[in-house]
Amino acid sequence: MFEKIKKDFTTKTLVLIPIAIAINIVVGELVARLKLPIYLDSIGTVLVGAIAGPWAGALTGGLANLIWGLFTPTSAPFFYVAAVIGFMAGLAGKYGAFEGETPYWVSVLVGAVFVFSLTLFVLAFINVNVDETGYATFPSMGELFSRYLLLFIVAILLGGAIGYFLLQKGGYAGLWGLITGVIAAIISAPTAAYVFGGVTGAGTDLLVAAFRASGGGILSSVLAQGSVSDPFDKMLSFMVVWLILKALPARFKAR
Amino acid sequence: MYVARASGLHQLHPLTKVLTALCLLIAGLTLPGNWTSYCITLLIVFPLSAWGKVFPNLLHIVWIVSLPFAISVLLIQSLFWGAGTPIFEFWLFAPKVEGARYALISLGKIILVMSSFLLFSLTTRPDALMIALKQAGMPSSIAYIIVTTLQIVPSFQRKGATILDAQRSRGLETEGNLWVRARALVPIVLPLALGSLMEVEERAIAIEARAFNSHKAETSLIEIPDTQFQKNFRTVTLVAMPLLMIFGILWRL
Amino acid sequence: MNITIQDLRFTYPTGLDALKGISLNIKSGEQVAIVGQNGAGKTTLVRHFNGLLQPTSGSVIIGDWDTQKHTVAKLASRVGYVFQNPDEQLFSKDVLTEVAFGPKNLGYASEKINALVKRALALTELSAETETNPYDLSPAWRKMAALASTIAMDTPIVIFDEPTTGQDAANVGRIANVIAELKKAGKTVITITHDIDFCAENFERVIALSKGQVLLDGPVREVLAQEEILAQTYVDPPQLTRLGKRLGWPEPIGTQQEFLQALSRRQPKQA
Structure with a gap:
């Protein structure tokens, strides 16, 4: 086990990690300057995972949040989420998600399945029944399908379009990003809900507000918010890393 | 801080x-x-x-x-x-x-x-914290990561700003609707990542030349009273x- | 396309007064070098030409466009800007795509883009490297790739920021050649430089800045002969100008050719 972990840490990896953390911070700032509704502040972490393996990725993510916590203390408690993102990127790299090109039909399928599940999740959430005692019951799938059939068809088409035009040939990287995003949303929700009362003081709070308004509890509203914004954000991060690795010159890859 | x-x-x-x-x-x-x-x-x-x-x-x-x-x-x-x-x-x-x-x-x-x-x-003081952590047994590689990150972030921020300026000077639109702004992302993020990845090799040689992989205990100029x-x-x-x-x-x- | 600058002042957010009232006219097709010590305001000044910086007061007019009324991306169709470090802009998978990025942003038709890219690659001697990844090129050739990517935008005004810093003699020669070709094509070329010999060989007009103000402005030979005034902004005249002065020759010397002519005039006639 330790030998395996050690293998991830050559001198080059060590040099790469601070650079990656700086990339996280600066890209996050540039994205904010472009006023884009995403964070994209884990590109460096994903890059290390992809190049140097899961353990190096995890260390990069964890340290990134702890070091950045010196300036914005609120990011420090989420260090374990960042570590998991780095680890997942390492696994994705091991399974070749950042290599080669994905057939278009796979990208379309990934996009369609994802937007479909997201729609299902959000609709189930909005249609939750809360009785007088405050006990919540989710509607059944069949009920949802019959009521929102048209919406589901639109979701599948939209997802397919996203897959075709956005994921393009980076479908596998995008898929790993989506999965990582879902995991990140699930594991960060308890901390966000318990320590931070469910808010971040940023734009995504509007989503939390919307889910609270439709009757969700605090933890589940945070989870719902995360499930909408995190997978999209991580999908884009993984795809940007796929692009970076593709653009790397032969000279660098040969090492 | x-x-x-x-x-x-x-x-x-x-x-x-x-x-x-x-x-x-x-x-x-x-x-x-x-x-x-x-x-x-x-x-x-x-x-x-x-x-x-x-x-x-x-x-x-x-x-x-x-x-x-x-x-x-x-x-x-x-x-x-x-x-x-x-x-x-x-x-x-x-x-x-x-x-x-x-x-x-x-x-x-x-x-x-x-x-x-x-x-x-x-x-x-950040440097005092580093020395204290090393003395308490933290691997010097972790200390290297923390110290280096704090040192290079300001220069990366300047680099990011220059890249934004350089691409705008090449006609890249960074204002406008969401799609226009989203398209600006790749030409800005890629030079930052590629340029800094190219430095990795040189930096690795530099720290190896300074006996980074030595296993001897380090001495420090700063005394930390305890x-x-x-x-x-x-x-x-x-x-x-x-x-x-x-x-x-x-x-x- | 003329550049008109009126009483330009610029103060950085830190409170530093970088430009303290600069008025200039640069006519279409002029070859201008801007010299001066570090911190004299050279880069601050030229960053106003394509809107990267906006005046605190005063104005910069490019042709009929006020830089305050257009975005940098729009001004890029009139002013090309070659940055110092090519690694802070290259990102494409090959040189051809990289050089086509600028003209594509400007929305030219594809035939025009192809022609411009081809010409820019020929001028920078990169025609054989179209399929090479820019980062597989040596730093000197990466500089040329960045240069090509600005020239391909076919702007009437081209700005170079310290083009010769860190370049070997062969690359300085290539850059001088590009500037000469741009001149032939009727472009305005504005260069910031520390390299006074390069400046003397390739430019007609020199503007010396000191502490945010214009210290000297005029034809290259006259400006570079003002040794005492130039010393205020820590600029030494070119080696040959200094040699001419030392020899006590009255006429100002700028280039090698001028030096040789002056020398031959003084050679005692062989009987």
Whole structure:
């Protein structure tokens, strides 16, 4: 086990990690300057995972949040989420998600399945029944399908379009990003809900507000918010890393 | 972050401060009672920061960072609380007493997280912390990562700004609708990542040339004063932290 | 396309007064070098030409466009800007795509883009490297790739920021050649430089800045002969100008050719 972990840490990896953390911070700032509704502040972490393996990725993510916590203390408690993102990127790299090109039909399928599940999740959430005692019951799938059939068809088409035009040939990287995003949303929700009362003081709070308004509890509203914004954000991060690795010159890859 | 002052708190061993801050944080988050975090912040963290002569600095940063949180959490949790006692009713809005209460409890935790963190980062020189951590057995590779990151972030920020300028000068539109702005992302992020990856090799050779992989113990020019009392105190905090967590969990069951 | 600058002042957010009232006219097709010590305001000045910086007061007019009324991306169709470090802009998978990025942003038709890219690659001697990854090129050739990517935008005004810094003699020669070709094509070329010999060989007009103000402005030979005034902004005249002065020749010397002519005039006639 330790030998395996050690293998991830050559001198080059060590040099790469601070650079990656700086990339996280600066890209996050540039994205904010472009006023884009995403964070994209884990590109460096994903890059290390992809190049140097899961353990190096995890260390990069964890340290990134702890070091950045010196300036914005609120990011420090989420260090374990960042570590998991780095680890997942390492696994994705091991399974070749950042290599080669994905057939278009796979990208379309990934996009369609994802937007479909997201729609299902959000609709189930909005249609939750809360009785007088405050006990919540989710509607059944069949009920949802019959009521929102048209919406589901639109979701599948939209997802397919996203897959075709956005994921393009980076479908596998995008898929790993989506999965990582879902995991990140699930594991960060308890901390966000318990320590931070469910808010971040940023734009995504509007989503939390919307889910609270439709009757969700605090933890589940945070989870719902995360499930909408995190997978999209991580999908884009993984795809940007796929692009970076593709653009790397032969000279660098040969090492 | 570090603010130089002549105070007793500044002279404490860095690890004493880190462990105290962590211990206070864990106590505030795990001990029973909704208002515990406020008590710890007001009765322990604030007086300690006054002892370290950094109370105004701490308060200023806490104020700036927690304000958006405060607004967000109060609005969301009071307005969308569901069933409860309304504070007042106006058109569609009926903020609930219970929601506001919950928001204030959350805010207390947020303020505790920030102020305990700031308590040590405002009064501890980063290089002293590094040396103390190394002496306590932290691998020098982790120290390298932390120190280097803090050094290179400002130059990366300048690099990012230059790249943005260079691509705009090549006709890249960075203002306009969402799609236009999103398309600007790749030409800005790629040069930053590619350019810095190309430096990796040179930096690796540079640190190897300075005997980075040597296994000999390092010596340091800076002496970090320590006392037996502080050593004992740190042992107590190390024992207290897991106990606090276990107690907190058992209490809630 | 003329550049008109009126009483330009610029103060950085830090409170530093970088430009303290600069008025200039640069006519279409002029070859202008801007010299001066570090911190004299050279880069601050030229960053106003394509809107990267906006005046604190005063104005910069490019042709009929006020830079305050157009975005940098729009001004890029009139002013090309070659940055110092090519690694802070290259990102494409090959040189051809990289060089086509600028003209594509400007929305030219594809035939025009192809022609412009081809010409820019020929001028920078990169025609054989179209399929090479820019980062597989040596730093000197990466500089040329960045240069090509600006020239391909076919702007009437081209700005170079310290083009010769860190370049070997062969690359300085290539850059001088590009500037000469741009001149032939009627482009305005504005260069910031520390390299006074390069400046004397390739430019007609020199503007010396000192502490945010214009110290000297005029034809290259006249400006570079003002040794005492130039010393205020820590600029030494070119080696040959200094040699001419040392020899006590009255006429100002700028280039090698001028030096040789002056020398031959003084050679004692062989009987």
